[in-house]
Amino acid sequence: MKLYAKTIAQTLPHWATVVTKSADLFEIEINDEHPNFQSLLEELETEIEPGIMGVKAEDLCSRLGIEMSNPHLYHLVEQAQNLISEIATHPDYKQLLSAGYQPDLNIADASTALTYLQWELDRNQQPSL
Secondary structure (H helix, E strand, O other): OEEEEEEOOOOOOOOEEEEEEOOOOEEEEEOOOOHHHHHHHHHHOEEEEOOEEEOOHHHHHHHHOOEEOOOOHHHHHHHHHHHHHHHHHOHHHHHHHHOOOOOOOOHHHHHHHHHHHHHHHHHHHOOOO
C-alpha cells in the first residue's frame, strides 16, 4: 500500500518506508501484510457508517505522524494511466485474454475515459478568451 504525504514523522515504523521524496511530497510504501501494521489497523478500526467497519485515513495518518497530501487530479489521472498501461502488458492479464476473458468494458475503455478526463482538465486550466 502507498501513501502520499506532505510531512512525515522523523522515524517511521519499520514496515513503512519512504520510497521517493520531492520538495513537497513523500511517497511511503507500507507493508500492509506486516503483523504490526495489521495490529494497528485492528486497534484503529471503528464503525465508519452503520454496519460498516474500517479505518479512517485521518486516524492512521495521525498515528503514523504524517500529514496526507491531496494530490492534484491531473497527477492522479497520470498515475492511473501508467497503472492501466502496466495492467495491459501484464502476463497474467494477457493470459486471461487468451483464455477468453471478454469484459463489457476493457482496458482500452478505461484508458480512453482517463484521456477524456485529462483533456477536460487541460481545457479547464487554459485561460478563457
